[in-house]
Amino acid sequence: MAVTASMVKELREMTGAGMMDCKKALSETNGDMDAAVEFLRKNGQAKAEKKAGRIAAEGLVKASVKEDKVAAIVEVNSETDFVAKNAEFQGFVDAVVEQALGTSAADMDAFMAEAWNADPSKTVQDALTEKISVIGEKLNIRRFEKITSEGCVVAYIHGGGRIGVLVEADTNVVNDEIRTCLKNVAMQVAAMSPKYVSRDEVSQEFMDHEKEILLAQAKKENPNKPDNIIEKMIVGRLNKELKEYCLLDQVYVQDSDLTVGKYVEKVAKENNAEVTVKKFVRFETGEGIEKKVDDFAAEVAAQAGM
Incomplete structure (x- = not known):
């Protein structure tokens, strides 16, 4: 049976073994995946076996900025908070964010296939697989984002790496006061988690969807009110929502x-500058990942046949 690249990739993800080792194992076992895993185990090469099915929902977010113009942020996950605090893991995350700072990759697949800065004979995926073997937990480089700015970009990390934020602004002045202003805006993003920079970014589709929800709520709460009154209530409620969703409209x-918008204007005026917040990126460790909850009582009962 012909050994394909996708088969080699699948076996690598299952076992953490090297590419050539996986190719040889599949060749020796005529493409039988289970037999190939066994082959690698017998040869001591299945380093990350049984880790692939675990849930990595802890970890760290880290960011790096170069000369106010280039910034990157990454999320790297581990299974436990204990490992997230481990110096070995933290050093690896530092290396990943520096990799992202210089990357030309547009997506995760391209990023993982890049040559690893610390050892160009390996890919980022190879470096991750090796680190899984060393640390002994499933690890995952979940996401990255890179910003290249003509103005200024700053980073803020909250809670020791639980939340990370990048904020980019167009500005004709870059000094300590402007950097501090943007760092304060990044802290706002971390704390208040806006969806948009300003109302200009809000799509009509989103507005229509929210109006539909608010209309249903208002009619249920006020079944006897006329439609024109309901309409005014919806407008008021939608404006209130937008003040929460849009960064520049939020209370500082x-x-x-x-x-926030008035705060930025104030600092810009004090520095004879023109400052426009252009973009933000907010990563929160483990957001959207369903964490595994161990039910030890159920596990014991199952084993006892109860």
Whole structure:
């Protein structure tokens, strides 16, 4: 049976063994995946076996900025918080974010296939597989984003790596005051988790969807009110939602007399600058990943046949 690249890739992900070792194992076993795993186990090459099915929902978010112009942020997951605090793991995440800072990859597949900076004879995937073997848990480079700016980009990491934020702004002045302003905006993003920079980014589809939900709510709460009153209620509620969803409309957490937009305007005026917040990226460790919850009582009962 012909050994394909996809078969080799699948076996590597299952076992953590090297590419040539996987190819040889599949050749020796005529493409039988289970037999190939057994072959690698017998030869001591199945380093990451049984880890592929585990859930990696802990980990770290890290970011790096170069000369105010180029920034990268990554999320690397582990199975346990204990490993996330391990120096070996943290060093690996540092290396991954530096890799992302120089990457030309547009997606995760291309990123994982890149030559690893620390050893160009390996790919990023190879480096990850080796680290799984060393640490003994399933690890996952989940996502990255890189920003190249003509203005200024800053990073903020909250909670020791639980949340990471990049904020990019178009600005004709880059000094400590502007950097501090953008760092404060990044802290706002970390704390308040907006969906958009401004109302200009909100799609009509989103607006229509929200109106539909608010209309249903308002009619249920006020079945006897006329439609024109309901319409005014919806407009008010939608504006309130947009003030929460849109970063520049949010109340600035460090000065409730200002919105974030007004705060940025204030700092820009004080520095004779033109500053426009252009983009933000917010990663939170494990968001959207369903974490495994061990039910030891059920496990014991199952084993006892109860």
